Amino acid sequence: MAISTGSVSRPRRRAGIETTRARTAMWLLLPTVIVLALVAGYPLLRTIYLSFTDAPLNSNSGPTTFIGFDNYLFKGEDGTWTGLLVDPVWWTAVWNTVKFSVVSVVLETLLGLMFAMVINSKIKGRGLLRTAILVPWAIPTVVSAQMWAWMYQDNLGVISQWGRSLGLLEAGQSFLSKTDTALWALVAVDVWKTAPFMALLLLAGLQGIPADMYEAAEVDGASKLRQFFRLTLPLLTPALLVALVFRTLDALRVFDMPFVVKQYAQETMTMSIYARQNLIDFGTLGYGSAVSLLIFLIIMVFTVIYVTSLRVRFD
Amino acid sequence: MAVSTVPVSTVPKRRSSALQTLGLGLFWVLIVVILLYVLFPFYWAIKTSLTSSADLPQTALSFFPPKPTLENYVTVFTTPSFLYSLRNSLVVAVGTVLISLVLASLSSYALGKFRFRGKTALMYIILGVSVFPQIAVLGGMYTTIQTLNLYNKPGGLVLSYMIFTLPFTVWVLTSFVREIPTELEEAALVDGATPLQTLFKVLLPVMMPALATTGLLAFINAWNEYLFALTYTSDDAARTVPVAIASFGGGSQHESPFALIMAASVVVTIPLIILVLVFQRNIVSGLTAGAVKG
Amino acid sequence: MKKTALLIALTAAISASAANAAGVSVSFACDSTGNGFNECKKGTDAWAAKTGNSVKLLQVPVDTGDRLALYQQQLGAKSSDVDVYMIDVVWPGIIGNSLLDLSKSVPAAQLASYFPAIVKNNTYDGKLVGVPWFTDGGLLYYRTDLMEKYGYKAAPTTWTELQAMATKIQAGERAANAKFTGFVFQGKNYEGLTCDALEWVASHGGGSIVDPTGKVTINNPQAVAAIKTIGSFVGTISPEAVTTYAEEDARNVFQSGSAAFMRNWPYAYALGQSADSPVKGKIGVAALPSGEGGKSTATLGGWQLGVNAYSKHPKEAADLVAYLTSSAEQKRRAISGSYSPTIPALYKDADVLKAAPFFGSLFNALSNASARPATATKGKYNQVSNAFASAVYNVLTKKQTAEAALAGAQAQITRIKGRGF
Secondary structure, three states: OHHHHHHHHHHHHHHHHHHHHHHHHHHHHHHHHHHHHHHHHHHHHHHHHHOOEOOOOOHHHOOOOEOHHHHOOEEOOOOOEEOHHHOHHHHHHHHHHHHHHHHHHHHHHHHHHHHHHHHHOOOOOHHHHHHHHHHHHHOOHHHHHHHHHHHOOOOOOHHHHHHHHOOOOOOOOOOOOOOOOHHHHHHHHHHHHHHHHHHHHHHHHHHOOOHHHHHHHHHOOOOHHHHHHHHHHHHHHHHHHHHHHHHHHHHHOOOHHHHHHHOOOHHHOOHHHHHHHHHHHOOOHHHHHHHHHHHHHHHHHHHHHHHHHHOOOOO | OHHHHHHHHHHHHHHOHHHHHHHHHHHHHHHHHHHHHHHHHHHHHHHHHOOOOOOHHHHOOOOOOOOOOOHHHHHHHOOHHHHHHHHHHHHHHHHHHHHHHHHHHHHHHHHHHOOOOOHHHHHHHHHHHHOOOHHHHHHHHHHHHHHOOOOOOHHHHHHHHHHHHHHHHHHHHHHHHHHOOHHHHHHHHHOOOOHHHHHHHHHHHHHHHHHHHHHHHHHHHHHHOOHHHHHHOOOHHHOOHHHHHHOHHHOOOOOOOHHHHHHHHHHHHHHHHHHHHHOHHHHHHHHHHHHHHO | OHHHHHHHHHHHHHOOOOOOOOOOEEEEEOOOOHHHHHHHHHHHHHHHHHHOOEEEEOOOOOOHHHHHHHHHHHHHOOOOOOOEEEEEOOOHHHHHHHEOOOOOOOOHHHHHHOOHHHHHHOEEOOEEOOEEEEEEEOEEEEEHHHHHHOOOOOOOOEHHHHHHHHHHHHHHHOOOOOOOEEEEOOOOOOHHHHHHHHHHHHHOOOOOOEOOOOOEOOOOHHHHHHHHHHHHHEOOOEOHHHHHOOHHHHHHHHHOOOEEEEEEOOHHHHHHOOOOOOOOOOEEEEOOOEOOOOOOOEEEEEEEEEEEOOOOOHHHHHHHHHHHOOHHHHHHHHHHHOOEOOOHHHHHOHHHHHHOOOHHHHHHHHHOEEOOOHHHHHHHHHHHHHHHHHHHHHHHOOOOOHHHHHHHHHHHHHHHHOOOO
């Protein structure tokens, strides 16, 4: 009996401990969950709700009415389609964001890879180089935006001066003020700021490649170029993919730098800038929420593709 | 094998030693180019900040400040709104770090060492929040902040910054806690310690390096944040450094305020650069962990 | 409510005269820096001394966009902490629903003495939500010395004339100054471009974007002709960089002596005539040119005073507004601070003209002032203005033809209108 009760009660006690521990875990997690619900859960639900209303930012400007999908698309009395999905400014912003993201991420990756290979080589002074490339990363985004805005300044900016002496700009112009170069001028700022970050991520990947694999390749008489394409690149691919997707997510959300330099100018307007203009400056909380929600969905779709295709694991 | 490799690999090396010197030279040129590219904008900001506003139109393009002066720094440090913004940024960043570290220590202990239902789902949610575009909650959080009476207050910014510091901190700390040997925790439990005592007396000391890294990154992110600070404060006395620096140019002054902006920029950047250089190893490992994990 | 409390606490330091024990304290969101603050304080001090009440001057953002955002938040929260607001000419439609009707608080004679266009602009839903305080209008600045040098007797009265004169002067002056340009204006994509472009369109008889009934009218042949004409200036008599100019950029070019003509607000006159200005004594001011089939038009700017509908002291607040907008106080401000009065009679006042001689030309411009369609578009004015300015900007930067841009603006503004402004 005693033995049998013992054998019965032990699992029972273990189950009891499990329940207690689960309860303890709940208490430990509670503050985090509450805060996340407050800053992410509730605001997101509210954004979803508002996107189906015509709510103004200033609640005095009239009552809020539920208008279904009208913020996204609806047919006016005169038969024209109206709403976010047919707003040319929104599509300009989407197109700008896509161009900005693709070009800056590609350039950052190439440049970052070059930085990483240089730092990874066994030459003297690589510690110094590694320290130096951390500087652009350490500078706050807003500050680097202002620094570049100054270099791009129409008359006194040093880059405008170079542009003028190369015959690319006329007096009083800058790459930033010309509508057809403004977005690329901003890409240059983003590449400068983020290529070092890319380099650090890739450097970690490079250092994970065992040195004896290179020695073996040397033995086989493989050229440096061949070593790079046959050995380095395939082994670096996982790190490269993660860095690429990570950066693309950031680039798709970009707000600070283009906003500080060009505010609401349409030639450099990104999705986030368009959303803020509608939410705050135009005071159309409902329509702005519809924009925000669409951006959220775009990012989430991208994230899901990323998580499933790269098989990110938790345990 | 090893013996036979020696002659094979050394022969081509000797043959191309001249070529190699050339290659090494080119390599050094490349390094210098990279250094120039990476450091020039910051040098240009420092140079501009040392030029007096009155001289700027004449000397903006010279590569050295002809008459270095600290007048812009004096102006910056005697501008009340800039001093307010420094104080606000410090309060907000420190507050954000402390609160997110405390909350994340608690939850990472639970996520790293406890077994319970719904853990994976919770991890997915936290990962999801970490990629939330800030703009998606901008409008919704505006209401929260007004309801809680936190508009124009540091508390409002600290709360809103949790959306990007907390998920990251929880992630990195959880993966760290998981690596801590279970024996440590079990020993404490056997001694009759409560879970909180175990966390604070046994686990936290071991977690120090991870806490330092994540705290540092949270500090940098909070110090640099712009969109929420721009939207949830409207008063000079409540604004943070990024907002102050971004709106420096908005005044209707006749002379270009860029010399001042550059001085303010250098002032807020130098501490960060020092911080980053001193802790560069921690930061690199933290970033890599964060990127790989999510 | 709470943020205003904070605001007041923070600005206690600069608050005006100490409270009279018997009186009421009225808080006033006026300008809080520079000349604006000084002139404000002189006026409120005088009112306080006269009535025994006191006035608290609040700290407000310099940027008017930030100001509007702040006031919208305060009024949205039904805050009673600010009694009197200083409001921009395009705001009545945006915040008018939270302001009191002042038509009964200001003496009828005083009300009748203002420019009718401003009073009309400040009327929202039949309520007078802002009493005109000082005004602004677009002006054509020209160089008297260059006019003489190239044999012109008077300022251009049509855009074609301006083009011909600017072409000739620019060609002549380029020999000595490679940067010399014929005509500068505000071509950057922002509210200033809406002001400039509205003048072009209205002076060709092309209406004012949205008519008073709320009908979108921007796509019409006269408007297309107007935008086409000015668009052809860019790269010829105006530098391509003009599409990055705001008021100060244009003024800097003109004041440094590198432009023959400039469109700007009255403030540029006093600065251009200051002691260290290279063009001191060589500046003339005229009404803006007109186009074919239209008449000279200036876009109306300026500031009004309004009373918060949730104010705890509406009577005293309205009394302060009536005092500050009275003829006597406007005259004082015109002489002391060059603020353009909103009362036509003051432009003929000898004392005023002595202090600011250009008020004579300004008056002609203001009599033909055209209001931006802020009243008709109500809370959506910002969006409408933005859509219009972007369309014009696309023409100036040669991204689109005038026809396509204005057709696009018509569609876009109709979209913004949705179910109605």
